Amino acid sequence: MSIKWRLATIVGAIATLLVVLGALVAQWRITTAIDQTAKDALRNTAKRVASDLSSPQSELPVARLARQVAASQEIQVTTRSGDLLYTTRAAGARLLMPTTTLQDVRSTLFLPAQPTTHGRIVLAMRAASHSNTVILVATSDDELGHALSELWIVVALAGTLAVVLSVGGAWLLARASLRPVANICAEAESLSLGTLAKRLAVPRTHDEIANLAEVINRFVDRLESMIESQNWFLHALSHELRTPLATVSAELQLAERRSSDPAALSEALGAAQLAAEQLATLYTDLLLFARYRAGSLTLELHEVDLEDLAASALVAAKDRCQDDALSFLLDCPAALSAVVDPTRLRQILDNLLENSIRYASVGIVTLSVRQEGDWIAITVKDQGEGLPENVFNRLARGESGESTDAGGMGFGLAIVKLLVELHHGVIEATNPAEGGACIGVRLPRVQEV
Structure with missing residues (x-):
């Protein structure tokens, strides 16, 4: 997989993770806000009903009770033992809260609103401090469900679009960023032993790409210097060894012709030995020059x-x-x-x-x-x-x-x-x-x- 696609894949994965995390945070905020709003509405309704029940009237007409609530709310007035005293039509005759839970309502403090198996949020409250009467107020949690459904629909559409745009943008950005690398590769590919005098064009971006081009140019400089040093060494060696080699050859031929004369033979061999020593010295000197030119001395x-x-x-x-x-x-x-x-x-x-x-x-x-x-x-x-x-x-x-x-x-x-x-x-x-x-x-x- 190319760098462009690897980068696009990574960006896409990060974008997907961010979208999901953002959706979860939004869900939590929406759930918290709707739940708190519903509980506040239930508390206010329960307080109004408790105020009416504390009036001198001995009983509360159902019609008056119904006016206390919004259309989405249900009200029941019951005893702690579960005897239903009043109920709105929307609430029906079935208790909104189990009898065992009603036994825990011991003061005018609110019980936390509890979601029920019927898709309701229910709140219970004592009508008075020592009263046996309990007020039950409930509302449907359909609003929360609708809000969450709409949220995930928006996440599915907008999140998908965001991920696609992120992947496409990352791919385009990577392609634009790597274009100078492709140019450098093409120029480096064109270099050969005969074109080492050329140098790569260094982008004026002062970034890693420009640094790469400069490093390659410095490497080519060293390579060119080494090749020039090698060529120089071979050329100098062939020229400088010409005379000593000719001397050795001539003296050995002379020694062969004078083999019967010990003195002449000794003189010829001495001259050949001297020429051989000169050869060794020249070779050592040339190697020293080559190392110096290559920068290794x-x-x-x-x-x-x-x-x-x-x-x-x-x-x-x-x-x-x-x-x-x-x-x-x-x-x-x-x-x-x-x-x-x-x-x-x-x-x-x-x-x-x-x-x-x-x-x-x-x-x-x-x-x-x-x-x-x-x-x-x-x-x-x-x-x-x-x-x-x-x-x-x-x-x-x-x-x-x-x-x-x-x-x-x-x-x-x-x-x-x-x-x-x-x-x-x-x-x-x-x-x-x-x-x-x-x-x-x-x-x-x-x-x-």
Whole structure:
């Protein structure tokens, strides 16, 4: 069952319940009002008859008695033992109340009017305080029955109409309310991998429907970003792995041709191993970029001893460096700590030092770590050939580039930039006047979790 019909059914059930409850309340009010009116009329008649009976006359003529009552009322005057003294023609000769009940009439107080099996409402009253005479006044309850019959006829007609109108109105209202949902479904159905640039039209109603459209649009944004990241990763992977794979293939072919020369074979295998390591590094870097673009790259923050971390990074850089003309210097005070991701900060230091190893063949590479207020300043300075412009932007925006072979910059500094930004820091590269390159990184000393 559709939402429209479910809502219409619920509204119809509620409307039916309200109509029935309203009818029951109306019945109670009408019954109470008619009953009270009838009892008041009976009391007034009984009082007039009691007043006449208290007159000096020894007996009350039937004709005079009949004038005391309305056409719908019946009067009998009887003793407490049930001897009928007077009666109107409408009342007849049969007592309006059982004799056992007459015995309870002990004062001039009224007995509650009682409905009888003959469809009457009967009231009994002592003619005087110590009198043996009882006045019985009765009226038919046909008026009440007619009123209730008319009430239920009105309920049956008007209630049915009200329920039908409620169901129809609920169905129309639900259809109008769900029309934007149908439009959203149609637009969402039209989306495909080739049309993810489209977005759903958001209604200007500022309600749940508009919120649904906004949620779907945000989901499409994330989906588009993930697909773009995947496409970028595949494109970049195919381009960046081209040169290392060609190198591995060429060196292995060379090793095969020089298999009889141990020295040449060792050199070829060493070059192939180096190219394989470059392949692993490129693959790791590309995965890191892909995770960053997909929004799944997060930090695991811990308090880190910066001196130990910088010293271990510098030792690893010395081990990787094969040029004895290049020396390394650490400038970091003891007991300096910060709340950072130690793995990502070590990756920043390794990439900065690797850049200096690759492009500074002689001189000193200085790694400096200092505290400046609420910031940690990291500087790597070398005496190499300097840095080109926009060195951090390579592939940071998803450009595959065609410069792997030209300059061989790789992804190191681009990765440094995104990791620094992930730490809410800033990075700057300069070429000092005295030569070389200087890359400065500033990170907040305490990261926001």
